[in-house]
Amino acid sequence: MGSLLIKNGKIVTATDLFDGDIYIVDEKIQTLGARLDLKADKTIDAKGCFVFPGGIDPHTHMELPFMGTSASDTFESGTLAGLYGGTTTIIDFAIQSQGKSLSEALTQWHEMAKGNAVGDYAFHMAVTDFNEKTKNEIKDVSERHGIKSYKVFMAYKGALMVDDRQILQLMEETKKFGGMVIAHCENGDLIDGLVAKNRTAGNLAPRYHVLTRPPIAEAEATGRFTDLAYSGEYESYVVHLTCEESLQRIRLATQRNQKVNVETCVQYLLLDESLYYKEGFEGSKWVMSPPLRKEKDREALWKGINQNLIHTVATDHCPFCMNQKEMGKNDFSKIPNGAPGIEHRMELMFSEGVEKNKISLNKFVDVTSTAAAKIFGLFPRKGTIAVGSDADLVIFDPKEEHTISAKTHHMNCDYSAYEGWKVKGKCKTTILRGTIAIENRKALVSKGFGKYLSR
Amino acid sequence: MGSLLIKNGKIVTATDLFDGDIYIVDEKIQTLGARLDLKADKTIDAKGCFVFPGGIDPHTHMELPFMGTSASDTFESGTLAGLYGGTTTIIDFAIQSQGKSLSEALTQWHEMAKGNAVGDYAFHMAVTDFNEKTKNEIKDVSERHGIKSYKVFMAYKGALMVDDRQILQLMEETKKFGGMVIAHCENGDLIDGLVAKNRTAGNLAPRYHVLTRPPIAEAEATGRFTDLAYSGEYESYVVHLTCEESLQRIRLATQRNQKVNVETCVQYLLLDESLYYKEGFEGSKWVMSPPLRKEKDREALWKGINQNLIHTVATDHCPFCMNQKEMGKNDFSKIPNGAPGIEHRMELMFSEGVEKNKISLNKFVDVTSTAAAKIFGLFPRKGTIAVGSDADLVIFDPKEEHTISAKTHHMNCDYSAYEGWKVKGKCKTTILRGTIAIENRKALVSKGFGKYLSR
Amino acid sequence: MGSLLIKNGKIVTATDLFDGDIYIVDEKIQTLGARLDLKADKTIDAKGCFVFPGGIDPHTHMELPFMGTSASDTFESGTLAGLYGGTTTIIDFAIQSQGKSLSEALTQWHEMAKGNAVGDYAFHMAVTDFNEKTKNEIKDVSERHGIKSYKVFMAYKGALMVDDRQILQLMEETKKFGGMVIAHCENGDLIDGLVAKNRTAGNLAPRYHVLTRPPIAEAEATGRFTDLAYSGEYESYVVHLTCEESLQRIRLATQRNQKVNVETCVQYLLLDESLYYKEGFEGSKWVMSPPLRKEKDREALWKGINQNLIHTVATDHCPFCMNQKEMGKNDFSKIPNGAPGIEHRMELMFSEGVEKNKISLNKFVDVTSTAAAKIFGLFPRKGTIAVGSDADLVIFDPKEEHTISAKTHHMNCDYSAYEGWKVKGKCKTTILRGTIAIENRKALVSKGFGKYLSR
């Protein structure tokens, strides 16, 4: 491969900020210094730019088969869009089908990703049917596939949901192999009841999606999941936490000195439920679970980040095109749940977070990259700018302004959740393992460049 | 029937305390006054005694078929024991069998009680299998049987436990008829997992009962139940709350201004888990669910009473003789759950609560009688000493000391949970609907005297 | 005096509600019964009416010398207005002047009240200068004057405020004599700073009164007062609590099982801060300390009552006529603090509380009468309808509608804080110690009828 020298950047980690140069040999960072006097095969001048660790999105669903269709981004298109936006690594979910084995799911997901992904990727294992057979697979999943995080769904009864007994048994079994259970926390029974009642009442428009998934359904499940983890002193991770009520459950868990890792998504920080009330079917664009919440919740989440109660900001990237969304034209409960997001996570977090003084530069790096790497066992290979780490870097121009649009984005989705948003700050160059992946708005790498990350 | 005059008593209600006379005509209180100059068929001098409203025990299980045997007190022996101890009314549980109807259970319980009960009684309806058929019975249970309280079990999976969906549907349906859902709050899945693990490990002694039912299992279910009630703004009632962790969940519910009624039992106020560690099989005497807790929990419960977070003190009276308990000689999980208690609830609450300055005389009346009457729709017929109310009265000598023993108690159980406890204060005379039921330690009424209370 | 029979009333206490008659001999209730067949000097038919215990207002300031003027109601006019509205007893504040003795204050207040008060009255002793001399007076105040409650001000530095050391010493000394410290909780230093800053900035309109007394100032002092009481395990009482933040401090105190008694005032339940923004100087009518708060606070207070965190509803009656208010025409900080209220406390609590289903009838009686009597040592002489209690009664017609106006009220104040409010429910007849005080909107008693209540 050779060497690459990035000069004059403002280098940012979760702790540091300094002016300097980065010298890369092959895939790794070899030297950090002031005015490095080294020869390199290629030199980039990062003057005026920040240099961030490549982003890690710990929650994506490429090609997810769901609700009778499939998410519209493949591992190729999705990870490439990620690279355009500075995200060099994703952690996707291999999801067991109820009645089938974990290994069948893994085979399927490895097949989807391998030779296709442009960016690096790891997997969480979603367990939807925990039984004696599943239990016996955990060792293999952990040791052979290098997977340490196991997801459960507390909603979607009959399809994905497991009961408390299964959650506890999974916690016990995975801990033996250094694993951790992570959860989608919504009370499925409570939601199913509300959905049934509203469908019966003829309430079928997209806005009934949010009206049937109230904060109490999420808060209850968040609290229950942390209680279950507490009962056996298990470390845990809550995915896509969205609201103040749920965050308060986390805070209560900390009062008993419990360690809970928490993720939110960029959309919960930036958008709110008023979008579901747009005319006609437009609200379907933001139909995702949990749904967008209120202004007060957004505020609570930003503060939660600064209080270290929320550790990672993901996307739950799971796009469906409008013709897919229209499966629920006449019934909100049939709208495929999910929205595109991976491409703009880092730019939005910079523009809305750092530029608007909601979070510091260091915290930006932490929530978009470092914390996910540490929690999920990718650190220090990924998630930082340090000697010996993978040279996954984003050269970021904080001054360049641009406007988000489906016309220009690279995700395979015919709408944007942020159409028309003006953003300050742009990923100019993305480097993955020492290779320039994106430069001058062009991709210099292609399908198959991405590597699977065994943990 | 005629008239009865009680003279010179210290009359106590949940608010008042005054010296006076009570004049009763037939079943009702007609006059309260200072030195009433009225003629009566019979006159009792209550000088030096308190006169309390007859006790109401809102949680008993007479003849309950459970774990392969039946509780050893019948409606006759159990309510008679209650009268000896000043409890004139019980609310027992008619329990649906999974797969059967509510009306079958009601028929069975009415048969057990009718013509047998000596004291007055009402029923809670325990719903263990909520489905379309059950739903259609609620109207009848409510309107024809006069039942307003519906119990669910969040533990005992496979036998009694219902899921969250059923709880919510039951809340919705019963509210239409002015009913309320009440719950046994323990997370069955969590407990079943611990029980299975301990049985596998050969941990079979009685003390594993408490070790497999930790406070977090109760607190989680208590919080979940209040969350479910909150989601639909339903009033609710938590039975036999035992520990600080659960009480804290109640306190949090009040912070969002939710109304939750809470019951504890006298044993949770007075006894603690050290009893499970007695030599041999003796700990089985206190095997009940939830189990006895720690000293700190007892303290929290007393304070919870004074903070009005806990409203009623019941017994969960469900006695099994030692030969029944021995079904679990070699496996704690097979020990029939339950203990005797109805006879000494009021005397113990007076002796340990009022005499030791933990609660006031008015609070004593409130938690042993008035609050239960108000919550369960028996007020003002029951639960107070007021003009027009049923003349259910206890003439109580605060100075008489006695010792609790299985040798002398009237419950059909060959041990006492409080063997050897010295008690200060004695129910001298119990009056039920104007009739002297107990006097000079003798019963003056017999089977069939008790009336069913439709609410 | 003779006998009085009240027939056919719906008699209400803090616990009970029953149809019955009340027979009074001289000053006391002698008999309660259904259809009492007794002869009386006078008989009143209360058909269709409630009969409540006479109201107790535990927080009034008759003739208070304050901010260069004096409250406009005398003990005569103020207690008479109280009787018109069903309040038969007040507890006023004898306030020490800094540098002077407690006994001087008591002499002054006894002189103001004695021979003038129409209704019954007791005193709290306000201690503004606690030192060795003051300390030596406590025994006398307690034993000779029968005063058990000692007020401190945590605001009004230089005039009334004491420091934490004085509060603690007062708690210690008064406890020896069965007394309790009660507090005006606002952080004087914080408020004085805001007042000074706003005056300097030329912010002089009435609305700056509320802007310079934020909830945090009250919450801080409320928390500090409860902390000080907790440090020595002293019982305590917080006067006129107004906001959610302060109530939360009380809730936290209960979590450590501390007993704190709490008072709010009717205006904090019914009015809000928008009144300060009325045109011109009109906002001055509601300039009182603490100020009116927000809608959310009103809601929290109503719920606090039902959660038993708030025990009494007083008025802090302290009226000033508009020409007095105008002392602060050009400077909000010079507007005499206070407003009229005693006359309509009970009718407003009934109309806005009971009629609108915010509180039950029993709770109405509790917060307007019973709780104050119990907390301040007047029970059972005052505060209930029971055999042997003073016959202080209100015959209340729940159907009569009327409109509050300064034109028709009996308080010596040329405006009403509730001008034009429509009220459902009217005190028809007020009876004080067996004597009809108010009937057919006429006073039948006059100055000097009120008695001092030594506790």
Added chain:
Amino acid sequence: MGSLLIKNGKIVTATDLFDGDIYIVDEKIQTLGARLDLKADKTIDAKGCFVFPGGIDPHTHMELPFMGTSASDTFESGTLAGLYGGTTTIIDFAIQSQGKSLSEALTQWHEMAKGNAVGDYAFHMAVTDFNEKTKNEIKDVSERHGIKSYKVFMAYKGALMVDDRQILQLMEETKKFGGMVIAHCENGDLIDGLVAKNRTAGNLAPRYHVLTRPPIAEAEATGRFTDLAYSGEYESYVVHLTCEESLQRIRLATQRNQKVNVETCVQYLLLDESLYYKEGFEGSKWVMSPPLRKEKDREALWKGINQNLIHTVATDHCPFCMNQKEMGKNDFSKIPNGAPGIEHRMELMFSEGVEKNKISLNKFVDVTSTAAAKIFGLFPRKGTIAVGSDADLVIFDPKEEHTISAKTHHMNCDYSAYEGWKVKGKCKTTILRGTIAIENRKALVSKGFGKYLSR
């Protein structure tokens, strides 16, 4: 000065951990890299050792005149002892005398430190008398002396304590110049009352020190200080927080999204109050304010660190020799408050924190160095290992075991608070601004080497 190369270290920052070399030119870090191929004037092999950023102790009192004597370490001896233990920077307190000016205090402290300090130092300005004159000095203190942190004492009335008004005014004034108020949080009035009472009662032994400074006194003041800061949206910093109750106040502040920085000290993490009960006068060694607390508090503090509620670990280094302590031989209130600690802070935090898995290596660096640098404006000059930062480094051998003793320590104090403690991990080499300060247990720098850090 020249260049220095540190090879083969395990370099640790608050985020990173990597194997590498550090190249220093003059006072600054110039390059970080794997196997740096650079020539240097001197090379150190750090194989097997960690390289940490030099420690920052944000709370020391060198030569403090206090309670009639002076702390026994001078800026020379104290900072040298710090260097032996890896602490390269201290922040000491220049303390205004009541009645005197800030500049007088600064002159005195600069005189004490300048030409004497061996390690680098900055000052906090302690304001004990805030008035118009003091107010006018803030600009100068901030801009000319480069001081951004202003301490207040909420205890020691009559000597150091200020009232709430002064605290608020100081917050307002200092914020104008980018400053922040930091506080010793104990309620002086509450403590003074307890001290007086105990002295009167003849309770004079050292253990009465802890008995007169209960957690509620600290918690109250901690809560009040955060309330005051909240009232004006001021950032703040709590020094030496010691107990669970106080930490809970901090947690409540975070619930309203307030930013509060919190410090604890190493002794509160490691020692407990049982030491005050040692025979005779030995307990005096640990007489400091606030006092040592209970086991549960220590646990809460460790967890508070991991929950990011506590940010820095200081020492409050303020040693007195035993003959000084003996001033309080017959009266605990006259024992000079303070203990030695600076020399072993880092080694103890490593040995008890990192080695015992209570905190991670990164967190160790954060609490001993990085966080203090960021909070107090010394970052990135101090507090990290990054290109361009001061080369303040500790080469730390994690395997070397040693025993703490007054016989071998370098602090000017004839006892150690940790006498006989076995420690795993040793600061082998300390480098300050590129100069080797300590090597082979010898000091290579001397008085006057330390620089004043204007912020």
